[in-house]
Amino acid sequence: MPGYTWTSSGLIHYPMIDRVDLSPDGQRVAYAVRFPYMTENASEFRYAVWLAAADGQSPPIQLTHGESAAQPAWSPDGQRIAFLRKTPANGRTGVWVMPADGGEAWPITGSEDLGDVTQFKWSPSGEQIAFLAAPWGAEKTQRLARRDDVVHWRVDFDFAQLHVVDVSGPGEPLNTARALTAGRRHVVGLGWSPDGARLAYTHRASPLFDTWSSMRLGVVSVAPGAGPLDLGPVSNRDGAPAYSPDGRWIACEVGIEDNHWPFGGYIHLFPAEGGPSRRLAPTSDLHPALIGWDAEGRGVYVADQTGLSTQIVFLPADGSDATVSVAADTLITARGLNAANRLALVMEDFHQPQAVFVADLLGADGQAQAHKVVQPTAAAYPDGPLPRTKLLHWESPDGFNIEGILYLPAGYDEAGGEKLPLLLHVHGGPSAVFQRQFAATPYYYTPAALCERGIALLRINPRGSGGYGKDFRFSNLEDWGGGDYRDLQQGVDAVIELGIADPERLGVCGWSYGGYMTSWTITQTQRFKAASIGAAVTNPLHFSGSADLPSFIPDFFNGEFWERPDFYRQHSPLSYVQNVQTPSIIQHGAADERVPLEQGLILFNALSRRGVPVDMYIYPRQGHAINEPRLLADAIQRNLDWFSAMLGTPADA
Secondary structure, rough: OOOOOHHHHHHHHOEEEEEEEOOOOOOOEEEEEEEEEEOOOEEEEEEEEEEEEEEOOOOEEEEOOOOEEEEEEEEOOEEEEEEEEOOOOOOOOOOEEEEOOOOOOOOOOOOOOOEEEEEEEOOOOOOOOEEEEEEEHHHHHHHHHHHOOOOOOOOOOOOOEEEEEOOOOOOOOOOOOOEEEOOOOEEEEEEEEEOEEEEEEEEEEEOHHHHHOOOOEEEEEEEOOOOEEEEEEEEOOOOOOEOOOOOEEEEEEOOOOOOOOOOEEEEEEEEEEEEEEEOOOOOOOOOOOOEEOOOOOEEEEEEEEEEEEHHHHEEEOOOOEEEEOOOOOOOOEEEEEOOOOOEEEEEEEEEEEEEEEEEEHHHHHHHOOOEEEEEEOOOOOOOOOOOOEEEEEEOOOOOOOEEEEEEOOOOOOHHHOEEEEEEEEEEOOOOOOOOOOOOOOOOOOOHHHHHHHOOEEEEEEEEOOOOOOOHOOOOOOOOOOOOOHHHHHHHHHHHHHHHOEEEEEEEEEOOHHHHHHHHHHHOOOOOOOOOEEEEEOHHHHHHHOOOOOOHHHHHHHHOOOOHHHHHHHHHHHHHHHHOOOEEEEEEEEEOOOOHHHHHHHHHHHHHHOOOEEEEEEOOOOOOOOOHHHHHHHHHHHHHHHHHHHHOOOOOOO
16 A cells, blocks of 8 residues: 555645734734644644744744634734634633733633624724624523523524724733624624724624625714714625725725625725715726725725636726736735735745735836745645646637646656546535645645545636636526536546546546536536535525525526426436436535535435445534534545545555
């Protein structure tokens, strides 16, 4: 048996960077690194806050140890760093503060009357912190203790509200937080005015992500007595508003479709005192992620997907054309902008693990060059052979340009004539997109681990994917399993025609929508010898009535399941399950509300009763993603073992 470098137990130690923030003077970078915490009785991912010099000339320093510390944020004076950590007294996540040079941290929040803090921001003076948390209350505690916690479905929500608290010093008693919002509204984003007198916030009808189209932008005074100001609907996904440096404008993304899940949007500028908004120039993908304002108030910076890469774009406040500020063939996963137009970035590529970079932005005056600051390391993380990558492009018969990434084993010689087993990996969404992610990032189907076992991996961005503009993203409406399926099969055909893939050793896999497409694929063809189906929509008719996103399928199918039952059946893998011959494994989280467990169970039962070889693995406590290290390692290992055995490669050592 060969000894592999990329094992499931090693992959989960990948030092993934969660958040990055620049000091006000731009000289230091704080960032959070994920690590697995596993004991005899525990298995969880935690985060530690690290500090690095922005010039990259000195080794980084780990500031926190033990309990998880996430979302580091510098105080305006650069003397302190705040972060999120569980409070021992009640086990709920709160805001903590520590000296920027290291030392003991102390809690800023921790009231029994509040639930978990989900996000926070320093006030411009550094004397207050605004944060989001749902009220808890003594009654809730008592009901839980009495086991009298009946839920009134879709009525009893934990609405996150906007709070503000005075920052206490080390050893001082906690100050009482004051709620600035109340009622049946769920606050999802916040931003301080430059004078610290007001907060902009975005809110929707409920915590359900399904209600994003109800999102509105408001302003509330920090001082008691003044009522909130409603600035209007924004219908956006992320909900992060940002004041201009002079306080006159509030930037916020506004969706252009009220109820379509593929989504598209623009950045709008709202007058801070109320009035009609002004739309800024479009980005190439029409899905801009707001980063922040230029220091002089000339415009805003956004992140924009462009196919396999990410670019930083400047949108002038006067509405003139967008300009690219940072362009690189990389994936950018985190951004942190300070008040001096210095930007911290987390960047990666196929052969480059996540690393922290810094760039000095130039507004509309030109592109900036990012320089590398630090690449986190982990002693337990392997350093093994990385696959070769080959970018593929082809045109569909109906005129769509399709892009794919082919991962090949290190050292594979195309000229040698060897044909490899090929695994087709379908992404989720469906409007997600495969980008230039590090090839050894731990995932259910990790390219580096599969290629080390002699399996080529093909990732395709079929029609409906993000990163290629609104028209492409909306092109699979009313067509799940149609054009997208043909795009995927055309990509497999292309790799076979190159002489790389063995047509007798093909596999297919995917999670969520990728699981739907995997289920659909094995009902439409017998060319695949093995399948792995993760958290899959297998029955859209039932999914629409049981998932936490009841509008999701109706938006894509242009009608509710009771309005178009025949159409739903036509696009359901279960309607064609009698065609399946492909041996399969099914993986699903037991607590998945996004794609309920019954979606996997019904496919398992159907295949079992038909005599198709199938095994199902249910991961306890897990939702739509597997977030415990041991369980994630299990899911990875089962896929490695499955495809190694079924596609004719050696078993894992």
